[in-house]
Amino acid sequence: MDDLRHGEPLAPRTTLGLGGPAEHFLEARESTQLEAALRWAKEAAQAVTVLGGGSNAVVPDAGVLGLVLDVATRGLAFAKEGERVRVTAQAGEDWGAFVDRMVEEELAGLECLAGIPGRVGATPIQNVGAYGQEVAETIDRVRVVDRRTGERRELAPEDCAFAYRDSMFKRDLGRWLVLEVDFLLTPGGAPALRYAELEKNAPPVPTLASVKETVVALRRRKSMVLDPADPNTRSAGSFFTNPILPNDEAARAIEAAVRAGVVEAPEAVPRWPVGEARTKLAAGWLIERAGFAKGTRRGAVGLSTKHALALVHHGGGTTAELLAFAEEIVAGVRARFGVTLEREPRLLGVD
Ligand SMILES: Cc1cc2nc3c(=O)[nH]c(=O)nc-3n(C[C@H](O)[C@H](O)[C@H](O)COP(=O)(O)OP(=O)(O)OC[C@H]3O[C@@H](n4cnc5c(N)ncnc54)[C@H](O)[C@@H]3O)c2cc1C
Incomplete structure (x- = not known):
């Protein structure tokens, strides 16, 4: 393979800016290049790690062995389908630019997902x-390569088993390479206003464009839009997912909060029912109430000053420092509330 590079630094390709190099690296601009790279790796007995925009990825300090495949394929196609429009996006399309374009085209369904970094191909993961809003609401097809067989497959939403920050792709990370994603969007549809904070800040007559702008402004306030001038954005976004627990476990965590004097009454603990049997707790709230205030520092890493869920790299740090701080937080939350937080970003080459 002609375009193969060796020892390519990965830190500049991630939003955290941490970690070592890729043993082998290929930036693939065509889907045929992606498939050729998978064949090469199989023949050369090299592990393959897929990389998009690096905004939900942690790179180990030792780097990543085998081939890191940078999915940089571009292209959009539009097709009218009854009342809706099918938009097919190549996996390497920049997500933020894609959402901007859909809003410009007056296509509803993705407007609340503006300002999220990364590429289209990672969104189903x-x-x-x-x-x-979630991408699962509008994804209609995901075209993939099954890396076990090398075959192309087209997956329907029910095959993807989408759930909160989860899918079957995430549960079986080594198996799938996403090539393109089809979204079914609604021309001239109303913007989604389902989130209290968004509803409160949206203009009186909301449009797709104004709701998108409101989302971006809210995200900016929390340092959740990439901005080189904002040191809080050198992160992987939320480092932990909100725990969704069986009701009895959530009740025990809430009791623990009262016992520890964190709140006076159980009602003061933020929680949301998930179906009848489960309850979602707020990971950021648990982290702060376990004693990790926004802005807490451990050398070169710390918590964002605006968002207790974002672990930030202030420069000159290591992935080991970041993961040690993450472990300290997990242990602190477990000790206080009996809840084990799950890491959201993937540890490349390890997970
Ligand atoms: C400031 C900030 C704010 C964020 N806000 C949000 C938010 O509001 N909501 C949210 O859900 N996320 C958020 N994130 C997380 C992140 O932006 C998303 O998860 C995004 O979809 C990751 O895309 P990426 O291309 O950067 O993926 P990467 O970080 O490159 O990869 C993430 C994982 O997906 C896999 N992957 C990537 N592309 C493919 C592909 N084509 N085929 C198969 N596997 C692939 C990788 O192997 C890796 O395991 C935020 C991150 C940051 C830094």
């Missing part, structure tokens, strides 16, 4: 979501 963790069912990207924000401000009351």
Whole structure:
């Protein structure tokens, strides 16, 4: 393979800016290049790690062995389908630019997902979501290569088993390479206003464009839009997912909060029912109440000053420092509330 590079630094390709190099690296601009790279790796017995925009990825300090495949394929196609429009996006399309374009085209369904970094191909992996919207609501097909067989497959939403920040892709990370994603969007549809904070800040007559702008402004306030001038954005977004627990476990965590004097009454603990049997707790709230205030520092890493869920790299740090701080937080939350937080970003080459 002609374009193969060796010892390529990965830190500049991630939003955290941490970690070592890729043993082998290929930036693939065509889907045929992606498939050729997979064949090369199989023949050369090299592990393959897929990389998009690096905004939900942690790179180990030792780097990543085998081939890191940078999915940089571009292209959009539009097709009218009854009342809706099918938009097919190549996996390497920039997500933020894609959402901007859909809003410009007056296509509803993704407007609350503006300002999220990364590329289209990664959005089904963790069912990207924000401000009351998730990609699973509009994804109609995901075209993939099954890396076990090398075959192309077309997956329907029910095959993807989408859930909160989860999908079958995430549960079986080594198996799938996403090539393109089809979204079914609604021309001239109303913007989604389901999230209290968004509803409160949206203009009186909301449009797709104004709701998108409101989302971006809210995200900016929390340092959740990439901005080189904002040191809080050198992160991987939320480092932990909100725990969704069986009701009895959530009740025990809430009791623990009262016992520890964190709150006076159980009602003061933020929680949301998930179906009848489960309850979602707020990971950021648990972290702060376990004693990790926003802005807490451990050398070169710390918590964002605006968002207790974002672990930030202040420069000159290591992935080991970041993961040690993450472990300290997990242990602190477990000790106080009996809840084990789950890491959201993937540890490349390890997970
Ligand atoms: C400031 C900030 C704010 C964020 N806000 C949000 C938010 O509001 N909501 C949210 O859900 N997320 C958020 N994130 C997380 C992140 O932006 C998303 O998860 C995004 O979809 C990751 O895309 P990426 O291309 O950067 O993926 P990467 O970080 O490159 O990869 C993430 C994982 O997906 C896999 N992957 C990537 N592309 C493919 C592909 N084509 N085929 C198969 N596997 C692939 C990788 O192997 C890796 O395991 C935020 C991150 C940051 C830094």
